[in-house]
Amino acid sequence: MMHGGNLIRGYGQGQGMVMNAHGWWFGLIPLAAHLIFFIILIIVGIILLRRHSARVRLYRKQNDPALRILRERYALGEIDTEEFQRRNQDLRS
Numbered sequence: 001m002m003h004g005g006n007l008i009r010g011y012g013q014g015q016g017m018v019m020n021a022h023g024w025w026f027g028l029i030p031l032a033a034h035l036i037f038f039i040i041l042i043i044v045g046i047i048l049l050r051r052h053s054a055r056v057r058l059y060r061k062q063n064d065p066a067l068r069i070l071r072e073r074y075a076l077g078e079i080d081t082e083e084f085q086r087r088n089q090d091l092r093s
Contacts, residue, residue, distance in 0.1 A: 061092075064091070066091050067088070067091055067092075070084065070087055070088060070091065
């Protein structure tokens with residue numbers, strides 16, 4: 001666009017057209033950064049969820065009422081080692 005004989009910067013043929021023709025991919029950088037951020041956020045969330053669920057499973061196994069009673073009976077001498085191991089294996093499978 002001409003204004004008083006001078007070319008207004010960014011319009012018409014000039015620097016603005018060159019930047020638009022070769023610099024369009026600069027607009028993809030923020031998009032890629034957001035995409036990478038959300039992918040990392042999802043991966044961290046999955047890792048934390050797996051760790052938490054593993055702790056919950058371990059807690060449930062340790063506090064299983066049947067296993068607790070079995071351990072108590074073994075500690076009191078009501079059952080021998082062989083019977084404890086057999087029943088323990090049965091309860092865990």
